[in-house]
Amino acid sequence: MMYPHFTDEETDLAPSHMAAATGDMPTYQIRAPTTALPQGVVMAASPGSLHSPQQLAEEATRKRELRLMKNREAAKECRRRKKEYVKCLESRVAVLEVQNKKLIEELETLKDICSPKTD
DNA sequence: CCACGAAAGCGTCAAGTCAG
DNA sequence: CTGACTTGACGCTTTCGTGG
Numbered sequence: 135m136m137y138p139h140f141t142d143e144e145t146d147l148a149p150s151h152m153a154a155a156t157g158d159m160p161t162y163q164i165r166a167p168t169t170a171l172p173q174g175v176v177m178a179a180s181p182g183s184l185h186s187p188q189q190l191a192e193e194a195t196r197k198r199e200l201r202l203m204k205n206r207e208a209a210k211e212c213r214r215r216k217k218e219y220v221k222c223l224e225s226r227v228a229v230l231e232v233q234n235k236k237l238i239e240e241l242e243t244l245k246d247i248c249s250p251k252t253d
Numbered sequence: 254c255c256a257c258g259a260a261a262g263c264g265t266c267a268a269g270t271c272a273g
Numbered sequence: 274c275t276g277a278c279t280t281g282a283c284g285c286t287t288t289c290g291t292g293g
Contacts, residue, residue, distance in 0.1 A: 136279075204277085206264060212280055213262080255293090262287070270279080 137219035 202265070205266085205279095208278065209264070209280080210262095212278095216280085257291090257293105258289105259291105260287100260289075263285085264283105265285105266281105266283085268279105268281090270277105272277090273275090 137215055
């Protein structure tokens with residue numbers, strides 16, 4: 135899928151007021167580094183050197199661990215991208231809301247100017 | 254404090270997409 | 274095809290806020 139990337143330049147109102155909107159400092163993630171690469175995962179045993187069922191099983195295990203590790207990292211990256219995408223959408227909404235408000239105000243002003251006085 | 258629920262984060266699986 | 278990559282869904286854990 136890949137989240138679409140779009141910038142605030144797409145709207146002409148720069149969100150200067152949006153800088154560090156949340157000022158969030160993650161207080162979590164202080165846990166032990168469980169995501170450190172499993173020390174046992176080593177690139178070993180070229181496929182040509184496999185013989186016994188024991189070695190085949192070890193190779194299968196190694197491959198599985200490698201796959202899980204890669205997917206773990208991929209999931210983290212995917213979530214990071216998604217958060218970024220959602221933040222981007224939210225700031226876009228904020229910009230558009232301001233823009234919309236200004237346009238409504240402008241419309242009201244023009245209505246006042248154009249409408250014939252009745253008194 | 255402590256218990257509890259909500260929200261956020263994480264790891265894994267499965268299915269979809271795409272390049273080679 | 275096939276292997277690598279991406280992401281939705283699910284279940285589990287951790288963090289945070291709150292009422293008692």
